[in-house]
Amino acid sequence: MVDIEQINPRNQAALRAWWEVGRAxxxxxxxxxxxxxxxxxxxxPADNPEGAVTVLxxxxxxxxxxxxxxxRPLRDNLHSATVDAYVRPDRTREGIGRRIxxxxxxxxxxDGRRTLHGEVFVPPGATGTGPEGFAEALGYDIASREAIRELAVADYLQRHDRLVDAAAAAAAYRIVTFDTVxxxxxxxxFGRLLGMLFDEIPLGDxxxxxxxxxxxxIRDAEQxxxxxxRHVLTALAIAPDGSVAGSSDVRVNETDTAHGxxxxxxxxxxxxxxxxxLALKVATHDLALATYPGLLAVATSNAEVNAHMNAVNEALGYRTIETLLELQKQL
Structure with a gap:
């Protein structure tokens, strides 16, 4: 008989077993x-001022x-929560995922959360897949579609000179880079710009x-x-009046410096x-490579309808490897 239990993420033995399930x-x-x-x-297990977690x-x-x-977010969108479930491959189709x-x-x-979000990943452009059927059966609708893309650093380096030339169109702006802080x-x-995020990116439904x-x-999140x-290698575009006009970052964990x-x-x-x-992304990718010469690949995701950012990613050399279906359910 399968039991569903909460585990303490500070219990390393239990957390390691949990991690192994997700990896499989x-x-x-x-x-x-x-x-x-x-x-x-x-x-x-680390304290997070932005969110609370429950591990099952x-x-x-x-x-x-x-x-x-x-x-569960703790600073904004207090009506929402994000649900993730994983089942060991040899135990699928037994109802375990549904129970989780x-x-x-x-x-x-x-906890008073009325809107739930989740994600499923399918091959690029695929429809009618098993993960979609599982989500639909549980009452989750597809609210947005994103392209998951990956950049091989070798491809980026081959394009680098052309990218630098194209980014020269942003010469009126000063690019400032930093590591996390x-x-x-x-x-x-910078905070004013971050506050625009959900108003400016395509969210679908x-x-x-x-x-x-x-x-x-910002300082709490940085700490x-x-x-x-985790190193958040960031570039800011500074306008002639001194305001932050744009930002981008590449994140690299100290435990895996081959991937960003x-x-x-x-x-x-x-x-x-x-x-x-383009200028910001070139700056962050260059900073990541200067900081981590062994970097091999960088991943990103953008809404499929975000034509401008998708064109920028393609120019850098990103290639689509998956489709992310962003799910939503109202309780």
């Missing part, structure tokens, strides 16, 4: 979809056969609302990243049309 469940996906154990060991395990006898995770999701929904509802003179303006990023909130060994992940890329609408998106 994602092993057939392309790219680098599952974090290194050392990263999970540090990051999941499906246990059969003395074996863990399923894993679940509920993440059901329990996560109970926890979310008990924003320079004090830019932090307030996702029920998410813009938020305020005060200097204090968490430093504490868990693009985080947030945003350009203030008042400053578009100057190729800032």
């Amino acid at each position: 469940a994602t092993a057939d996906r392309p790219g680098n979809p599952w974090p290194a154990w050392e990263q999970t060991r540090v990051s999941l 395990a499906a246990i059969d006898g003395r074996e863990m056969v399923g894993a679940g995770l509920l993440m 999701v059901d329990e996560l929904e109970v926890v979310a509802a008990g 924003c320079p004090e003179q830019h932090v307030a303006s 996702l029920d998410l609302q813009a938020s305020a990023w005060t200097p204090e909130r 968490r990243q430093v504490g868990i060994g 992940q693009v985080g947030i890329t945003i350009v203030d609408p008042d400053h578009r049309g100057h190729r800032l998106g």
Whole structure:
């Protein structure tokens, strides 16, 4: 009989078994979809001012056969939560995934969360897949579609000179780069830009609302990243008037310096049309390579309807490897 139990992420033996389930469940996906154990060991138990987590395990006898995770924002979008469920490949089609999701929904509802988000990953352009059917059966609708792309660093380097020439269109803006901690003179303006994010990126039908990023909130988030060994290699575009007109970052964990992940890329609408998106991405990728010469690949995701950013990624050499279906359910 399979029992669904909450586990303490500070219990390393239980967390390692949980991590192994997730690694097995994602092993057939392309790219680098599952974090290194050392990263999970540090990051999941760590205090997070941005969100609270609940970790579930499906246990059969003395074996863990399923894993679940509920993440609840604490600073904004307090009506929402994110649900993740994984089942060991040899134990699928037994109802374990459904039971994990059901329990996560109970926890979310008990915390007053009425909108649940989730993700499934399918081959590029695929429809009618098993993950889609599972989500539909549980009442989750597809709210947005994103392209998961991966960049081989070797391809980027072959294009580099042409990219630098194209980014020269942004010469009126000064590019400032930093590792994780924003320079004090830019932090307030940077927060103003971050507060635009959900108003400016394509969200589809996702029920998410813009938020305020005060200097204090930014500093709290930075300290968490430093504490868990994640380097947020960031570029800011500084307008002639000194304001932050755009930002992009590449994130690299100390536990796996061969792989990076693009985080947030945003350009203030008042400053578009100057190729800032391209200039910022070239700056962050160059900073990542200068910091981590062994970097092999960088991953990113963007809404399929975000034609401009997708064109920028293609120019850098990114290639689509998966389709991400962003799911939503109203309780």
